[in-house]
Structures are given as C-alpha cells and as structure tokens.
Amino acid sequence: MIRVDTTSFVPIYEQIKTEIVRLVAAGVLKPDAPLPSIRDLATEILVNPNTVARAYRELEREGLISTRQGSGSFVSADARADVDEERKAHLGRIFDASIAEAGTFGLGPEDILKLFKERLRVAGGGGRKGGRHE
C-alpha cells in the first residue's frame, strides 16, 4: 500500500507521511483504524524503522495519528476533518490546473462542465462501489 521512492529527493519519512495522509484522505484508512506497527511497516517497505518512527512521530505531532501505549498507533478520530481540508485543498489544486489547461484549448466554463459530466458518467461504472477494475 505504501510505497516509497528512494530515488526521489524527498526524504523517506516525508514520503511515508504523505502516503499515510493520502490513504486517510482516500478513506482507505478510516478514523480509529490501526496503523501497521513500526516494525511491520519498516519490514514491509524495507526502510529503516527509525525513519518510520520519525514519520509516525511527526504525524502524531500534527494530530493525524495517535499512539496508545501498548496498543500501537491509530488514525485519529478527527483525522478526517483535517484530512478533508487537506483533501479539498489538494483536489482544488488539481481542478485548478485542469481548468487552466482546458482554457488553453479554448474551452469555456460551460464546455468544461459538459466534458466533466461526460467523464463522470464514463467513470461511474468503477469507483466507489468497487466494481470493475481497469
């Protein structure tokens, strides 16, 4: 689930943080869901456990996860809210970029909307219901 790219210039702990955030935002990791232990995650993705520990620590400081002594780390109950904000901002950025791009092709807002609805219909078969996979 979590992937890190060692060739990237982004420090690994940042990448882990980003991945976890992404998973929470996508709803894959629900609030109060347990996170893999540092050991398990480190072993799975083959990174230094200290690195995982650092990512977890910072996420905890940012309030996204919380650690209960003896039980491990969990997604915070109110993680979603923060994540929602984050997600909105993130998706907003993506939409802004698409709109700008469409504008360069000479599409106006109504054309963009029509195109968007058509794409939604095509994509409607897969998605949330967990139907066909591409």
Next chain:
Amino acid sequence: MYRALFFKEWKDKLSLWAFGAGLLVFALLAAAGWPGAKDHRDLVAGVILVLYFPAMGLLLGASAFEAEFRNDAWAYLLSRPVGKGGVWTVKYLALLSMLAALWLVFAGFMGTVPGLRAIVQGLRLPVAFRAEISFLPWSLLLSLLFFTAGFSLSFLSRKGSTVLFAALLAGLALAFVAYGEATVVLGFLRDEWFDEAQWLHAFRWGLAFMGAALAAASILTFVRADFSQPRKKAAAFAKHAVPLLVAAVLITAVWTALLPRAGQMSISLSRGAGGEAYIDAFPGGLYVYEPARDKVRRIAPSGFLNWLTGLSSSSFNAGKKILFSKIERGKSPYGAVNLWIMDADGSDKRRLLGAGLPPADPRSRLSASSYVLSRDTGRIAFLDEEARDKPVKGRPPLWSMNADGTGLVNHPLDSAVFENRKEYRLFLLPWTAAGDGILLCQWSSDSAKPSKMWLADLKSGKFRILLESFGLGWAIAPSPDGRWLAVAMKTMEGSVPHLAVAIIDLNTLEIRRIDVPGERNISRPRWNPDSGRLAFFVRRESPKGSGAYVLTVVSVPDGKILSAKEMTAVESTGDLYGLDWLRDGNRLVFSDPRGDRCLKILASDLGEEKRIPFPVTPSGAQTPFAIMTSGDTVLAVDTNANRLWRLDLRTERWKKIY
C-alpha cells in the same frame, strides 16, 4: 571456549592423526613380530624412534593453522572475543596432546608386547665412558623440538610444504647450534676433563632453550602481527626470533658453564705402603683418610693412580713418597697423562714427565702408562705410554730415572717381550729390593695364551721369565712390608688346570709355590697387616656349572692352607674389591651387597662372627661396595652413587665422609 577450540583441533586433524597412528601400529607390529633376524626388529624400532616420531611431530606442528588458511577462517577466529595468546596456546596444547597420544600408543605397545621393550631399551649409542645416547628419551626430545619448530612457523605461510621445509631446516639448524655451543663451552671455556655425559646434558638443554625461544617468538608474533600480510608476518617473526635465539644461546652458554662439575666418575681405594687408605676420586683428586680426625684430606687434585696395574701400592713407598699421574691438556681430546711425585702428605709436588716441562727436556715428550717407585723411593721405573703397545724406533718403552727426575735412562727391551704385541699388554710390577731390577708383566688378553712375568735386570740389560700363568694380571699383590709379591697363578698340564699362589721374594728373587685346590682361577690375594697371611677366593668347578667360590686363607711362611670356606655365588661377587683384613690380622671382613646386604666379619676359621648392614641399598650393575680397612674402621665405596662411607667397627655406625 578454550575447551571448544581444543577439541576442534582434534576434529580438524583427526585424519592426520589416524594416519600417523595407523603407520605407527603397523611399524610396531613389524618391530615386535618380524620373524627372523633380531637386526630387522632393531632396525624397525630404531626407525620408529629416530625418524617417525620427529617426523610426526613436525607434521602435526606444521599443520596447525592449515584449517585457518582455508577460506580465510583465520579472520573468523581472530574476530572472536578470544585472546590471540590463548588461541596460540590452546592450539599448541591440543596438537601436543595428539603427539602425546601417539607416544601413548607406543608406550602401550611397549608395555604389553613382550620383547618390544627389550628391543627399545637396548637401542643405545655409547658415546664414551658412562655416556650414551639412549634412543627413547632423545626421540621424545627431538619429536618435541620438531613439533615446536613446525608449530612456531605454521602460521607464517598458507603453503604446507613451505612450512614443513622451513621448520625442518630450523630444527636442524637449532640442533647444530646447540651442538656447537655445547662443544665450545665445555671444550674450551671450561678447562677440565671433557665429560661426554655433561656434554649430552648441555646439548639437551641447548635444544630445549632454542625450542623455547622459537615458540616464544612465534606467540609474540602471532599476538602482534598483521595476519593478512605474509611478508610482514615473516619480518615480524624474524624480528622477534633473532634476539630470542641469541638470548637462548647466551642462556645455554651460561647454564652450561655453571653446570656443576661432573660428579665423580669413580672412587677407588688404595692402600699406601704405610697402611694408610688413599681415596682416588676421579676427577676430584687424591685424598687420604685420616683415622684420627675421621676425615678425608685432599692431597692432590685430579690425579689418578694407575689402576690398570691393580698394584696401587707400587706408587707408594713407606709412606714417604707418592707417585701419581695427572691428566692435563694434551694432544688427544682425552688429555695427556703426566707423571708427578709428591710427599705422602701432599707437599712438595713435582712434575716428572709431560708437556709442562721445558721442551728441551726429553722428559717433556714422555708419558707413563705404568710406573713404579723403588723401595727406597730413590728410583722410578716407567713404561712410556706411546711405545707401550708398539715400538717407537730407537726408543724402547722401558725407562728409569731418579725420583727427582734426573738420571733418565732408556732401557733396551728384550724383543721377546714385544712378540705378538697385539695380544699382550705390558705393565710394571715392583722393583727388586736391591733396586737393580724391575718386574714386568706381559699380560695376555687371549685366554688361550699364558701371561708372563719377566725380570728385567737393569744393570745387565738381561731379561728372564720368572713366571708364566694364565690370567696373570689382577691377581698380584705386594706384601705390606714390601718384601714379597704374591701372584695368583694358573697353569695347565695338558688339559688339566692347576691353581697356585706364587710368593716371590723381592730380595732374593726366589719363588715359592703354594698349591691351591681349584680349577678356574684365584682372585686378588690380600695380605694381612703383618704380611703373614693371604686371603683370596678360589673359583672351582662345581656340578652346578657356574662354579663354586671358596674363600681360602693360607699362611705364607709355611705355605699351608689355614682355612677354606665355600661361599655363595652372590657373596663372592665381592671377590675383587670386597674383601679385606681387620687390624688384628686374624679376622676378615667382606662385603655382600647383593645377597644379605651387609658387611660380614669372619673369624679366623672363616665362621661368620657378625653382620653389619649397609647404610644404603646399593643397586646397579657395578660393584657396589668396595671396602678397605683402616685401623678400626672400614671404608666402603658406593660406586653407584660415588660416595664414600666409613664404618666404625666399635660403634658399628656408618658415616658418609665423601
């Protein structure tokens, strides 16, 4: 963890050990069971000791680090939390135990297979008088030395052949150095009689010190050097080995130089003409026993009396002068025998013959193999050692001179005296009373030929035979008063042997025979203090085959046998040196070290009067207790320990006095 390392060594080298053990067992079986010639068995046993064990030692030692060189396992071992010194030591001990195990196999065979022990113990190399190389202990030492050499070098190279070769060279080189050192130190630095037994001792210690130096260099290098760099290892080893070996050489030299002077090689007793007991300790010196002080006093250093003649009292005269020979440095490695004279109390020593005299003096080139003082101590007769056995052109062996060295005369010798000189030995007997003739014994070493006693008339130069007898030699005794010479004789009439004691009157040269019943021989006769009686053992044939020994006492003036008693064979082993008269001239004392282990006092009828046990239990092959009476004491020599004991006849107590 050391235990684990120890057993690991065994596991690693087990195949090598098994091979060696198999070879050994095979060879031992061959040595024990080879049918036929004993020489073959001796050869196999000898090869085992001389070749196999040192070679196995070398192999085991050289293989020490073989497993570590494979796969770089040395890096594994050295990265473990274990001291390098400990690693070296455990390996050494483990491999040594493997060598010891082979020796145990050998010992097991020696202990159980009959005959094998006899063969092994018989493997000896006589080097000199009382010094011999016994193969077994030397094999032990050499196997240990080569093992140590192999082990010490084994971590220096991964190539086994290199290590073997280098270790073999090292072992041989060290042996050579030790050999040279023993010779140099003992032969040159210590100015004394070269004792082979001591030399062997020094050589052994030299080997041990060198081996230890090599091992020390090895462990020091191993602990400090970089194992991964062969050249540096070798250089470090050399750097350690050289000073250590030099130290070993020095220590050996000091050790050898400080070795206690060789113990007495022999102690013998002689009676002086005045009846005193002289103790000849070689190489300690000449001592006289002083009964008043109950002590021995040294009167001359490193001298020995001419024991070949068995006539010690020919060197003495009326207690006034003593003629003696002293071994000094000379041409032969055994030294030169030089003649000296001194007063009976040891003072006024003068050199009479030998290299210490001025080279212009002809006496400086002479040495005496046999020498006699005349009765009045005025003249000396001697046989020149060089010419004794073969004639030197223009220089017959018989000489005489005054007791102060002047008046040297070379006497021509009857050629008949020299006939068949390979079979005869010459030695001198007492002067005639008048001082104009000398008795000379031509002793035959061939028991089939008789020995001859000649009278040499020094004035006329004529020789005549006084006596002929088989076995003339030891059995000659001059009387205490100097007048008579008793000679044990054996003549053959046809095939029948006859024994007798001849009494020669040194004044008139008349000879009287006292016939003695017996067939084999008569031992050295002993005169009693008043020169009236003789005691001796007669060996007779007996149905038992080994012969019977009869102690016989004869009265000289009337030539009658006073008493005779058959002794046991064991008792009569004292016939040479174990019999003497007590001061009363009546009773005898003789020593029985093997049988009843005591001194036995015999009455005039030879009945046993008393027994006095010895202070120590003698053992060994040599005649254990030679005795001589002196006043009311009996002096006894323990020839195995080379100690002199004194028995006080009144208190019957022994005391060690030398």
Next chain:
Amino acid sequence: MSELLRIERLSKNFGRRSVLRDFHLTIESGRVYGLLGRSGEGKTTLARILMGVIPADGGTIHYKSRRITFGASDYKREFGYVPEDPFFYDGLTVRGLLALNARFYPRWDAKRAAADLERFGLEPKAKIATLSRGTKLKLELVAALAAAPELLILDDPTSGLDVPTRRDFLRDIIRELAASGTTILFATHLVHELERVVERLLILHGGCLILDEDFDAVKGRHQASLEDIFTSLVSGDGK
C-alpha cells in the same frame, strides 16, 4: 544517543599504499551508519581493524569510553561482524559452527539462533562447504545476531548476490533494528540498499572520510540520488 565508538587518527598502510589515513569517526548508539566507499578503498580494512583481526598502524579506538588495543578481546563480545566473503571453517556443519560460535559469547541466544535457522530455511546438518554464497550470508547473519551485539558491522556482505537475496538480507537487518535498536555500521559500495536504511552517511575516499553527515540533510542539500551524490563526491567534482 550516547557515544558508542570513537575512532581517532586511525591509519593503516599495506606496503607503501596508505589505505587509511587520519581516519576519524564517532558512532552513536542506535543509529544506522552507511559507509560508502569504492572497492578496495579501506572498508574491509576498517572493519578488520575494528574487529581486532589486523592491527592499525596508528590512531586510537575507544569503545564505550574504553581504549581498545589490538590485543583486547572482551569488547568483541558486543560486536557482530558479517564480512565481505564468508569466512567460516569449511569443515564444520551449520550446527557445529553455531555451537562453536556460542562458546565465545556469554549472551548467545540459542533459541533465537534455532528460530532464525528455521526462518531462513537453513538445514542444521548441512556442511558449510556445500552452501551457496547467499546461504552462507544468511548463516553469517544468524551467527552475528544470536549474540545480541551492540554494534553490528556489515562489510559489504551482499556484493555479488542477486537482488532477492539482497532484499532478504535487508529485511532481516530491518527486523533486527526494529527489535533491538542495534547500532549498525553498514559498509558497502552498492548504494541501493543503503538508501533505504541509512541515517548517517559516511563516504570514505583517499583513506579518510570526506563526508560525515545525516543522510536526509545530504539528500536535501544535493537534491540528487545517493548514487549520484556518491559518484560526484568520489570523482572529485562534488559541490
């Protein structure tokens, strides 16, 4: 983080070639140190000197503030060592080797060793001589870890092995790290494994360290992959 190992002015020459020269390094406990260096430039030498296999020519080493000399051996009880080439006695079996090794370490955990053997699929009765290189590596790790070392020195053990084996090895290291927080000195010339685990980056060149910094900081500053960083620094035209 306490100072575990302090190396100062270490030097080592082989003949005229000076492999280590004025080498300084301080290792703090609990961290993973990656030592990058080209082949033959001193990584193995350093590891061997630390393990007391060969002596240094100069310099000092302190472990837990105690001076370590060539002759010292007790400190090695707390060191684990996986060498570049497997160096076990080839006459032993797997079980035999572990039994021998156990005798050196008071903290040896036989149960753990047995469990690790099983996990790696190592046959105890197998003869070491018959094992493949990768299997030997696993055995090396088992032997090193069962002694619960404080410092684990890995001297380029995975070079020459295939990727899956290297991955397995890395996984085991990470497990060990997660379980015990062992300090690791990971010397290698293969950068890819290192990138995932290294916290402090060391680059050995010309006999001493030309870099001794936290990996994240280095990466952030250079904005390049470790491979590129290494290449550029070692080739001489680094920033």
